[in-house]
Amino acid sequence: MKQILQTTIFLFVASLLIFASYLPAQDLGPHFKKIKEGIFVHAANPLISNIGIILTQEGVVLIDSGLNPPDSHAVMKAVKQLTSQPIRLLINTEPHNDHTTGHFVFSPPAIIIGAQGATESMKKIYDLKRVEQLSAKFPEASQGYRLITPHVEYKDKMTLRLGERTFELMHLKDVHSESDTAIWLPKERVLFSAAAAIVKSYNNLRPFVSIPAILSALKMMKSLNPEVVVPGHGPPGTTKIFDDTERFYTLLLERVERMVREGKSLDQIKQELKMPEYDDWGRKERFPNNIEAAYRAVKGN
Numbered sequence: 141m142k143q144i145l146q147t148t149i150f151l152f153v154a155s156l157l158i159f160a161s162y163l164p165a166q167d168l169g170p171h172f173k174k175i176k177e178g179i180f181v182h183a184a185n186p187l188i189s190n191i192g193i194i195l196t197q198e199g200v201v202l203i204d205s206g207l208n209p210p211d212s213h214a215v216m217k218a219v220k221q222l223t224s225q226p227i228r229l230l231i232n233t234e235p236h237n238d239h240t241t242g243h244f245v246f247s248p249p250a251i252i253i254g255a256q257g258a259t260e261s262m263k264k265i266y267d268l269k270r271v272e273q274l275s276a277k278f279p280e281a282s283q284g285y286r287l288i289t290p291h292v293e294y295k296d297k298m299t300l301r302l303g304e305r306t307f308e309l310m311h312l313k314d315v316h317s318e319s320d321t322a323i324w325l326p327k328e329r330v331l332f333s334a335a336a337a338i339v340k341s342y343n344n345l346r347p348f349v350s351i352p353a354i355l356s357a358l359k360m361m362k363s364l365n366p367e368v369v370v371p372g373h374g375p376p377g378t379t380k381i382f383d384d385t386e387r388f389y390t391l392l393l394e395r396v397e398r399m400v401r402e403g404k405s406l407d408q409i410k411q412e413l414k415m416p417e418y419d420d421w422g423r424k425e426r427f428p429n430n431i432e433a434a435y436r437a438v439k440g441n
C-alpha cells in the first residue's frame with residue numbers, strides 16, 4: 141500500500157514537472173507553444189501563418205512576421221517577456237502577405253532574410269488598398285506600417301550562426317511561392333518547413349508550382365529526420381505532416397493519370413474527379429488548381 145502511495149505521489153510530482161515545463165509558453169498568451177528550450181511558435185489558427193521565436197545567447201531570431209499586426213505585436217510582447225535581447229534576424233519562409241505583413245513591427249532592428257526572388261514577389265503583391273483595409277481594421281496595431289522587403293536574399297542555401305544556434309536555410313523551388321525557405325536547426329532537430337505541406341488543408345498550387353517538386357522537397361525534408369516540424373500554417377507536429385501530404389498528392393496523381401489514360405480532358409477530370417478520403421480537409425475551393433497541377437505533372441509540363 142505504502143509502495144502504491146509512493147508511486148502515486150511520484151507520478152503526480154512528475155506530471156507537475158512535465159506540466160511546468162510548458163508553463164512559460166502559456167504565460168505568453170493563448171496561441172504560443174513551446175517547441176523546445178528557447179523555441180516558441182505563435183500558431184493562432186491554420187488560416188493565419190505561424191510565427192517562430194528562437195532565443196539565442198546573442199539575440200532573437202524570428203521565422204515570419206504574421207498576417208495581422210495585432211498578432212505581430214503579441215509576438216513582440218512575448219519576445220520582451222522572454223528576453224531583454226534584441227531581435228537580430230527575421231527569416232521569411234515565403235514572401236506572401238500572410239507571412240510578411242508584420243515586418244514593420246520588428247525591423248529595425250531585425251535584418252530580414254529571404255530566398256532569391258522574395259523582394260520582387262513582395263513588390264508585385266503590394267497592394268495599397270489592402271494597406272488601407274488593414275489600417276481600418278486594426279487602426280492602432282497598423283500604425284507605422286510600411287512595406288519592408290528582405291535586406292538579404294540568398295540563393296539555394298545559406299547557413300546562419302547566432303550564439304549557440306545554427307540555422308540552415310534551404311530554398312525550396314516551385315513548391316508554393318516564388319521564394320520558399322525551409323529552416324533547419326540541426327542540433328535541436330527542429331524544422332520550419334514553409335508551405336510545402338500544410339495540415340489538413342488543400343494548398344494553393346499556382347501555375348508555376350510542380351507536384352513532383354513538392355514531393356521531392358518533402359522527401360528531402362524527411363531525410364533530415366526532424367523531431368519537430370513547424371509548417372507554415374497549422375499546428376506544429378512531426379514528419380507525419382509530410383506523409384499525409386505525400387499520400388494525398390500520390391493518390392491525386394494516380395487518379396488524374398488514370399483519367400488521362402482513359403482519354404479524358406482537363407475539364408472532364410475537373411468535373412468527375414473526387415477525393416472523398418479528404419472530405420475533412422479545408423480550403424476545398426483550391427481543389428481545381430490541385431487538379432490542374434496534377435494534370436501538368438501527368439502530361440510532363
Ligand SMILES: [Zn+2]
Pocket residue numbers: 234236316317335
Ligand atoms: Zn503563401
